[in-house]
Amino acid sequence: MHPPRQGEPPFSQPWEGRAFALAILSNRASGGNLDSFRHALERLDRAHYIGDGYWGRWLNAGELRLLDSAILAPGAVDARARNLRGEHVEEPPVPEPAKPDYAPTAEGTLRRLDTSPAFAVGEHVRAKDMSPAGHTRLPRYVRGHVGVVDIVQPAGVLPDTNAHFMGENPQYVYSVRFDSHDLWGTDGDAFELTVEMFESYASVIAAHARNRLPNRFGRPESRSPVRAAGPRCSPRPDRPQAPHGVMLPPARAARQCRRARWPRRTRALRRRPRP
Template structure:
């Protein structure tokens, strides 16, 4: 099943409104605090494992993901990571909010800590890997079936054939890195797809390019 953010090619979301360059970074003060809490919380739980944070985002329910705004989504994701790591109880945030609003409820104690024992093997997300890339510029490749979450293979390119445009540096594989099962770096390819192949002959003609990991691809 695709992640909640896998929306490519779906209908019903309305027009895209590009941001005004003059807009403030944070429309309201709470958004800046939510951003800081998310960044600091992610560091405490996962050692800045961005894939784990994105995986938490992808597991939010529709209300938490779509209805509470961009920074609300970040805050909901880091709260999920706090709960799963045993730093706070599942109902702790709700209980604290009710107390701050004037109610008198008992805040649940934190459960047993289950924070992942994780340390990155190097800075950032790029790594060196042994061996040459499996594909070269100009090769025709097919995107495979979408594997179980977490994954960064979007459903709308699954099964379709594209052409390798660039070979990118090797990158940590989100499928395992997000759940602390190893970094497993792989070569990454920029693959070009034809919009009419993806969305049908009546689609506006354009080229869509997307970065795909080696294990997502097979020769066409």
């Protein structure tokens, strides 16, 4: 792979351009949309997805869309290809088309919502650990993991329902940043990965779970001084506590609790040597 060179043709071979055009026209003729075409790509078997290359994959997905809408009969393409090679085979009859009853509410995929986004920039969210039977744009490697919202994007058509012609169901989209060590372990390189997630892909993290998020050493660290010191070092109720929201390291929190339990005079007596 290399950046495009000046004057380089968009397709390395003429058949790739024809395959691209046929795939776009097939999806349009079958009454599909962008998400239904992506779902067709996902449903290809290994030979048609990998063996035929990138543009062959597009061509196979376009044929599958025509089969879904009964524009083509099963085996019609193979029979026509054999007849063009000089063989004499019977082609299947043309079926009655069954296009989906679908019409977009507006051009493109962006939509306007009257509600406010559920998440804000800087908020920790957890990608839902789900395994839908149909199409989804949530990558499997982030499911169940925690990320940070970087950008709140405009609302868009939800691919999970739009691919199956079950409504647009527009939702806000969030650019969520994940840590590579959280996704694949600490043996690999350290980098951050940003994933575009629809609102229904994310869930709110409870307050007690936010206090146990991993620190930079990969170990959970409590954000509460009392929890950090442990139940055997809880401070006295008549002693002043740390201000709300102050995050103390566990060692410092433990020292604070010990000082709260034992007044200075008691500590001085404990350190006084015995006669």
